[in-house]
């Protein structure tokens with residue numbers, strides 16, 4: 191799903207009004223109806239609502255929501271911070287409509303003394319500011335945000351939490367801290383960023399019937415990975431396939447006390463659809479690897495505790511994954527350098543291999559084109575330097591992806607995939623149960639296995655990250671986020687592939 195800027199969303203509105211055609215007030219009614227339907231589905235027994243409305247179209251949505259909720263037998267109070275300015279055309283129209291049927295619910299407030307008491311059971315609707323924000327909230331608006339944030343009521347933000355910019359970082363500006371954000375038609379980038387987790391709460395995208403032609407014709411560098419995109423990437427297995435069709439991959443992982451990292455990466459790789467897998471690990475890992483991943487072949491380093499030299503010819507491998515659990519011993523650093531010098535096909539570089547690279551920036555040029563780097567935010571900072579917010583971090587990821595001709599996956603909730611062509615993809619699968627040791631090792635094995643099968647590096651990254659998160663979601667559904675383990679993610683790869691296989695047929 192493409193991610194549009196606030197300006198593009200405005201253009202999409204206008205396009206829809208002209209082409210459908212539909213009057214803007216009717217589009218607003220559609221958006222408000224979608225919100226009310228969502229509220230009644232999510233909170234079926236809720237009766238009391240307190241709605242704060244600004245004087246733009248976001249406030250217009252709030253006024254329409256108030257009228258629709260009243261018509262559905264809810265009890266609503268609407269508060270409008272009085273700015274002294276005329277409201278937008280559709281705000282005024284909806285104020286008039288509400289005033290005609292339920293004039294008693296409308297109250298204007300101007301000073302902090304007039305901030306209302308909100309009963310604890312009321313749901314607060316934030317319709318103060320939406321995508322039209324063009325400056326930080328100050329004065330009474332900021333005081334109102336503070337007041338709402340101090341209350342324990344559930345807060346549902348309409349389209350955007352008020353105060354948050356859709357396409358750029360604020361400078362710690364006042365924002366509403368919502369529990370739910372109902373975003374019209376699609377996501378906005380700000381809604382997908384860890385920096386804004388406290389403001390956006392759970393994000394729900396509500397379709398409001400904007401014209402698909404605008405969507406299809408309009409380019410944007412950013413996309414959310416969804417089922418439709420995955421269906422275009424996934425390659426079902428060939429009926430007459432043999433293991434030679436699906437590549438031979440090499441996972442270089444482990445050290446004494448960290449056999450688990452190698453086991454997790456290899457078990458994920460052998461469940462990725464790969465034809466053949468070889469693991470390279472330290473000598474003491476022999477029995478552990480051979481018993482826990484019998485499907486993989488094994489080559490051991492002469493050193494009992496660490497990977498010290500690569501005593502193998504890496505040319506036959508269609509993909510190499512390196513990093514999980516290897517440590518940063520001087521001899522291991524040499525082995526990483528040796529691999530960078532001798533292997534010229536895309537690799538997956540993770541964990542300690544990234545930490546080693548970060549200490550040797552002059553080796554960056556040796557990274558084969560099309561490689562996939564999988565740093566978590568701390569590793570990203572070690573590799574490329576500190577950034578001030580998620581927007582600048584993602585911009586830097588895009589610049590480095592282009593410079594190194596690599597894919598960079600900045601891992602986290604909504605992992606961000608930066609490609610050399612300047613595109614940025616946000617993942618939508620995965621959950622906080624995956625914030626547990628070994629989840630990243632599973633991703634490395636999975637990506638290595640997918641890359642070995644001949645997927646392009648960009649497709650492998652998108653597909654692997656989505657599949658990994660989907661398996662994590664199924665694991666959490668079965669075992670809870672708390673009790674699930676990284677190993678459980680591997681156990682649910684099978685069901686995840688089955689689900690993805692159905693996408694192609696249903697879209």
Ligand SMILES: NC(=O)C1=CN([C@@H]2O[C@H](COP(=O)(O)OP(=O)(O)OC[C@H]3O[C@@H](n4cnc5c(N)ncnc54)[C@H](O)[C@@H]3O)[C@@H](O)[C@H]2O)[C@@H](O)CC1
Pocket residue numbers: 199203217218221244245246247248249250251278318319320321322323324325326327328331348349350374375398400
């Ligand atoms: N396709 C869509 O997404 C649709 C969007 N609609 C709504 O329209 C909203 C956008 O409406 P508007 O463009 O009128 O903008 P807003 O309602 O977000 O803001 C209104 C006005 O407030 C002023 N303002 C900006 N920053 C301020 C600040 N910090 N303090 C005080 N005032 C400030 C500006 O003059 C701005 O135009 C969306 O967020 C959504 O809620 C819906 O009505 C219909 C369809």
Ligand SMILES: Nc1ncnc2c1ncn2[C@@H]1O[C@H](COP(=O)(O)OP(=O)(O)O)[C@@H](O)[C@H]1O
Pocket residue numbers: 541566601602603604605619620621622623624625626627628629630631632633658659
């Ligand atoms: N809150 C979360 N929501 C979604 N995915 C998550 C979350 N926390 C972690 N993950 C995923 O789990 C993996 C963790 O990787 P990493 O930090 O390298 O862990 P480790 O080094 O312990 O294996 C990443 O793919 C990341 O995207």
Ligand SMILES: [K+]
Pocket residue numbers: 248316317318319320347348349350351352
């Ligand atoms: K809002």
